[in-house]
Amino acid sequence: AQTVTQSQPEMSVQEAETVTLSCTYDTSESDYYLFWYKQPPSRQMILVIRQEAYKQQNATENRFSVNFQKAAKSFSLKISDSQLGDAAMYFCAYRGISNFGNEKLTFGTGTRLTIIP
Amino acid sequence: DAGVTQSPTHLIKTRGQQVTLRCSPKSGHDTVSWYQQALGQGPQFIFQYYEEEERQRGNFPDRFSGHQFPNYSSELNVNALLLGDSALYLCASSLVGKGYTFGSGTRLTVV
Numbered sequence: 001a002q003t004v005t006q007s008q009p010e011m012s013v014q015e016a017e018t019v020t021l022s023c024t025y026d027t028s029e030s031d032y033y034l035f036w037y038k039q040p041p042s043r044q045m046i047l048v049i050r051q052e053a054y055k056q057q058n059a060t061e062n063r064f065s066v067n068f069q070k071a072a073k074s075f076s077l078k079i080s081d082s083q084l085g086d087a088a089m090y091f092c093a094y095r096g097i098s099n100f101g102n103e104k105l106t107f108g109t110g111t112r113l114t115i116i117p
Numbered sequence: 118d119a120g121v122t123q124s125p126t127h128l129i130k131t132r133g134q135q136v137t138l139r140c141s142p143k144s145g146h147d148t149v150s151w152y153q154q155a156l157g158q159g160p161q162f163i164f165q166y167y168e169e170e171e172r173q174r175g176n177f178p179d180r181f182s183g184h185q186f187p188n189y190s191s192e193l194n195v196n197a198l199l200l201g202d203s204a205l206y207l208c209a210s211s212l213v214g215k216g217y218t219f220g221s222g223t224r225l226t227v228v
Binding site for chain 1: 222
């Protein structure tokens with residue numbers, strides 16, 4: 001079974017600074033997807049960024065980028081130029097693609113990010 | 118384009134009762150998944166419905182059951198509620214092989 005670990009329950013960063021959230025995972029599969037989701041107080045899970053394991057290039061979405069280290073099974077999220085609206089719970093998630101229908105997401109326990117004005 | 122709609126937003130039930138939660142998927146989506154998120158935890162997969170059938174199930178007891186209707190909407194039913202069933206229940210819809218869109222969830226409190 002796949003597991004996802006987020007070892008930082010809480011992080012804080014000054015507005016406009018850069019912060020990195022850590023995530024490690026365990027799987028025996030060779031191909032899969034990894035995600036970072038943001039959950040603000042509104043409770044809705046919002047996709048931040050997605051990485052396909054077969055792609056060596058790290059995904060980037062505007063101020064958000066990842067450092068994907070497949071051999072180390074590490075998937076960190078870097079947020080540049082932090083903004084007040086970035087404050088939320090951030091969840092790392094794994095999804096396998098080895099079987100049709102095997103589309104469940106396995107989440108970590110989350111990191112609460114606070115932005116200091 | 119409406120996203121995923123869940124109802125009700127909040128619910129309080131007594132231990133031993135039964136509850137039904139509802140989810141309308143995003144327009145064009147045919148797959149619905151349900152997740153349970155306990156306070157301070159990440160969401161846990163309950164089950165997924167596609168073509169009105171349960172396609173995959175997580176490690177949840179048979180007290181948790183579901184249904185998908187021909188219009189792709191879905192219900193989550195929980196029987197014999199326990200205090201430990203108190204959680205945020207998230208619905209996510211998708212097209213097969215594509216990304217998820219989540220709803221804002223139903224907060225269930227069992228007293």
